[in-house]
Amino acid sequence: MMEVSLLEIIGRIIGAIIIAFIGIVVGLFYKGLDRKLAAKMQARLGPPLRQPFLDFFKLMIKENIVPENAVPWIFNGVPVLTLVSALTILFYLPVGSIPPLLSGYGDVILIIYLLTLPAIGMVIGGFASGSPYANVGAQREMVMMMSYELPLVTTVISIGWKLSQVYPQINVFSLEVINNHPIWGLVGPLGFVGAIFLLLTLAVVTPGELSKIPFDVPEAETELAGGLLVEYSGRNLALFSLADATKTIVMASLTIVLFFPYNISPLFHLSGFLAIALDTLFFLVKLFLVIFIEVTFIRVAVARFKIDQVSFAYWVPISLMGLLGLVLIFLDHII
Amino acid sequence: MKLNKYFERSLWVFHLNTGSCNGCDIEIVAGLTPRYDLERFGIKLVGSPKHADVLLVTGPVTSKMADRVKRVYAQTPDPKAVIVVGTCGISGGVFYNSYNLSGSIDKVIPVDVYVPGCPPRPEAIINGVLQAWIKLEKLRKTLKDNSPAK
Numbered sequence: 001m002m003e004v005s006l007l008e009i010i011g012r013i014i015g016a017i018i019i020a021f022i023g024i025v026v027g028l029f030y031k032g033l034d035r036k037l038a039a040k041m042q043a044r045l046g047p048p049l050r051q052p053f054l055d056f057f058k059l060m061i062k063e064n065i066v067p068e069n070a071v072p073w074i075f076n077g078v079p080v081l082t083l084v085s086a087l088t089i090l091f092y093l094p095v096g097s098i099p100p101l102l103s104g105y106g107d108v109i110l111i112i113y114l115l116t117l118p119a120i121g122m123v124i125g126g127f128a129s130g131s132p133y134a135n136v137g138a139q140r141e142m143v144m145m146m147s148y149e150l151p152l153v154t155t156v157i158s159i160g161w162k163l164s165q166v167y168p169q170i171n172v173f174s175l176e177v178i179n180n181h182p183i184w185g186l187v188g189p190l191g192f193v194g195a196i197f198l199l200l201t202l203a204v205v206t207p208g209e210l211s212k213i214p215f216d217v218p219e220a221e222t223e224l225a226g227g228l229l230v231e232y233s234g235r236n237l238a239l240f241s242l243a244d245a246t247k248t249i250v251m252a253s254l255t256i257v258l259f260f261p262y263n264i265s266p267l268f269h270l271s272g273f274l275a276i277a278l279d280t281l282f283f284l285v286k287l288f289l290v291i292f293i294e295v296t297f298i299r300v301a302v303a304r305f306k307i308d309q310v311s312f313a314y315w316v317p318i319s320l321m322g323l324l325g326l327v328l329i330f331l332d333h334i335i
Numbered sequence: 336m337k338l339n340k341y342f343e344r345s346l347w348v349f350h351l352n353t354g355s356c357n358g359c360d361i362e363i364v365a366g367l368t369p370r371y372d373l374e375r376f377g378i379k380l381v382g383s384p385k386h387a388d389v390l391l392v393t394g395p396v397t398s399k400m401a402d403r404v405k406r407v408y409a410q411t412p413d414p415k416a417v418i419v420v421g422t423c424g425i426s427g428g429v430f431y432n433s434y435n436l437s438g439s440i441d442k443v444i445p446v447d448v449y450v451p452g453c454p455p456r457p458e459a460i461i462n463g464v465l466q467a468w469i470k471l472e473k474l475r476k477t478l479k480d481n482s483p484a485k
């Protein structure tokens with residue numbers, strides 16, 4: 001057991017509040033950027049960058065309607081659960097050269113579990129709202145969850161396995177370890193190709209995890225009228241939008257930690273505060289690039305899949321791609 | 336009812352068809368296309384009245400729809416605005432005095448802005464949303480002046 005003093009606990013709590021606040025603000029800002037860029041790609045002007053903030057403040061003053069046949073405590077509790085579980089993941093993610101707030105307390109396996117919590121929360125909320133649309137949406141979300149979990153886990157396990165072979169002594173699933181040992185430097189040519197496959201797998205899983213087009217079947221606005229969220233209004237909807245924004249940066253950060261953990265400060269031989277500031281800035285740039293490619297670009301470029309297509313895509317081609325990556329990395333190690 | 340200055344900058348619109356010929360509906364969709372781009376004003380089309388701030392109602396109210404219109408209006412959370420698009424919803428238009436109509440939209444639910452035309456141009460619809468802004472701004476001012484805190 002680690003010794004934890006009272007001061008440290010208070011420090012962690014304050015840190016958690018600050019990180020949650022920064023995470024939400026950055027998430028909403030990137031959401032605005034996403035909408036602006038999507039509009040630019042469609043030759044439109046698009047909403048101002050602060051639009052997600054305006055939407056949030058507007059939703060906060062709206063009336064909160066609880067449907068007659070909903071279960072109120074679940075219906076109102078789920079948005080909070082969703083936001084909190086999304087924010088909790090932030091505390092485990094390293095940002096640039098800053099170690100995570102709760103380093104040593106959880107690893108990437110915990111993050112995979114925490115990532116399913118918002119989805120499960122939304123499923124429960126959908127069922128609890130007692131609307132047929134939300135019901136269908138919740139069922140679809142469950143099917144999606146079962147589909148994308150295997151490729152996601154394959155990616156993480158492959159990297160963990162490779163690390164465990166190279167450094168048998170350390171805890172390979174700790175995010176700090178993964179962050180300090182980029183996969184690209186550990187593998188040969190075959191493994192390099194395998195890692196590219198894994199990266200592609202994760203890039204396809206990300207929009208599914210975030211329920212973005214082309215995998216937004218649970219929230220399909222045109223067929224399901226908003227799906228899972230159909231009965232939510234006012235404050236609850238605002239909390240969901242915050243959770244969505246937070247989850248976006250969480251998933252993008254996961255990609256960065258697993259595949260692009262490089263820092264820029266060693267290049268300039270910087271140290272101390274300047275290095276941290278520069279690395280954080282660089283991290284934000286990486287975050288922007290990842291979100292742009294994995295979310296915005298895919299969202300604008302393609303149309304929505306049907307639910308059976310989504311589940312086929314994840315179970316067959318994407319899972320195979322992930323397993324191929326795993327096999328290549330394995331072959332690379334034993335040859 | 337509460338209002339703040341963010342409200343007008345982020346109007347989410349639910350489009351309700353009460354029996355229109357689909358002419359007005361196409362013009363509304365035209366307003367969302369890159370040429371007119373309503374999203375630059377923060378206007379977004381949503382799929383559920385629970386998410387909406389503005390009801391865009393098109394068409395004369397057929398007697399079957401009258402009850403549904405009332406229910407959709409009741410499902411929209413406060414504060415909300417109603418914009419009627421098209422002559423049909425204002426007076427019945429080409430369907431005036433038809434046997435199966437229950438009359439114009441303002442006989443069924445309170446209306447804030449009327450956009451006449453058969454169908455109105457997208458510019459006119461955008462102007463209608465602007466009128467709703469102005470109306471909401473005035474309302475906010477009166478609410479603020481009459482608030483007991485002052």
Ligand code: SF4
Binds near residue numbers: 428429452
């Ligand atoms: S106003 Fe004209 S275009 Fe619009 S619904 Fe009526 S008949 Fe159709």
